Amino acid sequence: MRRKSVIKILHGMLTAVLLLLVGGYCFYQYFFNTQPNDVFVSKQKLSNTVWLYVTKYDEGNATVADFYRFYLDKDDGSGDVMEALKHRNPFMEAKTKDVIATAYGNTVNIKVTGKIYSFTNSDLFYSDGIAIMPVINLIANGTRD
Incomplete structure (x- = not known):
């Protein structure tokens, strides 16, 4: 028992x-x-297959610094960019939105002056059923905050 x-x-x-x-x-x-509560900031064509999208965190207040996310993707022509980016991970998160971005084919060059919170040098997306994997070269100049 x-x-x-x-x-x-x-x-x-x-x-x-x-x-x-x-x-x-x-x-x-x-x-x-x-998913973060971001707002769309900008879109830039880098090459025939690669576009740079920038979003900004929208939940901050006076004590929260601006926070930007950078995505590489195709241009699908749809009006709702944020819906398409919800399924993507940013390749870079930074305190500044001002970057100089250029591309040649699938090689993307990014030049940033400011604080970078996270970065990965490769990305993957599909365009017309073809996998596109741009390689990202970063030139970062830090600032003192």
């Missing part, structure tokens, strides 16, 4: 721990993977 009650108590504790783990994981995924 004592063994059954111990097993019931252990089973209940294990169930509670597993529910907390699953609930915590779901909260983590929701909180950290929700």
Whole structure:
């Protein structure tokens, strides 16, 4: 009789721990993977297949610095650019929107003066069913803030 009650108590504790783990994981995924509230800033053609899109974080206030996200993608001609960018990850996040961007084929050159929060030197998107993987060269000049 004592063994059954111990097993019931252990089973209940294990169930509670597993529910907390699953609930915590779901909260983590929701909180950290929700799409940011950005507004569209600019669009620039770099080559025949590569376009540069810039968005700005729109939830800031007087104490939050401007935060810009940079995307490489095709020009799909649709009016809602933000809907298309929701499914993309930015290749760079920076404090400034002023960049000098040029491209030759699938090689993109970016020159930034300011603070960069994150950067990756490659990206991937599809244009007319063809995978396009531009390589990104970055020249960054930091500033003191």
